[in-house]
Amino acid sequence: xxxxxxxxxxxxxxxxxxxxxxxxxxxxxxxxxxxxxxxxxxxxxxxxxxxxxxxxxxxxxxxxxxxxxxxxxxxxxxxxxxxxxxxxxxxxxxxxxxxxxxxxxxxxxxxxxxxxxxxxxxxxxxxxxxxxxxxxxxxxxxxxxxxxxxxxxxxxxxxxxxxxxxxxxxxxxxxxxxx
Numbered sequence: 001x002x003x004x005x006x007x008x009x010x011x012x013x014x015x016x017x018x019x020x021x022x023x024x025x026x027x028x029x030x031x032x033x034x035x036x037x038x039x040x041x042x043x044x045x046x047x048x049x050x051x052x053x054x055x056x057x058x059x060x061x062x063x064x065x066x067x068x069x070x071x072x073x074x075x076x077x078x079x080x081x082x083x084x085x086x087x088x089x090x091x092x093x094x095x096x097x098x099x100x101x102x103x104x105x106x107x108x109x110x111x112x113x114x115x116x117x118x119x120x121x122x123x124x125x126x127x128x129x130x131x132x133x134x135x136x137x138x139x140x141x142x143x144x145x146x147x148x149x150x151x152x153x154x155x156x157x158x159x160x161x162x163x164x165x166x167x168x169x170x171x172x173x174x175x176x177x178x179x
Contacts, residue, residue, distance in 0.1 A: 015068040015103060019096045022056040022088055024070070026077060032112030032139060032156060034081030037074050041088035041097065046116035050147030052158070056088035067100050074109065082110035082138075091115050091122065091130060098132030105136050112139040112156075119165055119176050139179060140165040 025031075025038040040053065042062030047054075055061065074080060083104045090097040090113055101111045113133065115122070119142045122130055134140070141157050141164055149159035156164055169177040 015066075015071060017067050017096055017099060018064045019067060019070070019093060019100065020059070020062050021065045022053065022062045024065070024073065026073065027079065028084065030156070031084040031086060031114075032082060033110070035079045036082050036084045036112065037070075037077065037080050038084045038086055039070060039097075039100070040086050041090045041093055043092045044087050044089040044116065045092060046089060046144050048116060048145040048147070050150065051145055053087065059092070062088075067096070067103065070100060071103055071107070074104065074107065080109065082112065084112040084114070085133075085137075086114040087116075089116055091117055091133060094127060094129030094133045096129075098129050098136055101133055101136035110138045111136055112141070113137040114141045116144040118142050119163070119170065123171075134167060134171070137167045140167050 020042040022040040022042045024040065028036050028038045031038045040056060042056055043059035044057045047057055074083060085097050085101065104111050119140065122134060141162055143162040146159045146161050149161050151160050154160065163176065164179045166177045166179045
């Protein structure tokens, strides 16, 4: 009898945890490369003026969703090339989103993460969950949304101050490498 993907993941890392989410979009082509499952974190400390997701700011809003449910949705959709973690602020739940990203990577998918924090802040963080999420992210879109720097034609970002970072090359280089 063949072992399911979920059983294989369970043997490497427990999927028995929940994330606080504002929602999930099953297919998006504007939140990273290819067709992506987008997971919106609930809770954001940044409160950027002009944010298009202000309903995600409250940490006690949204719903609790099992990580296993997200993995099942990913596994069931054959057109997906990866997962995008957006928000809210995924790094406000860094340990949980890091564990989710690790499971996604083990399935062979890519991970794109959006954050209002700057790369330089994240890599200097002493919180281990931050490094778990960074280590399991392929592309990081960093920086707060700045309404007066909004440019509708920008690829994968809302304002021109935000950077699209190749995480693995940046970690190797010890400085930001843009994608």
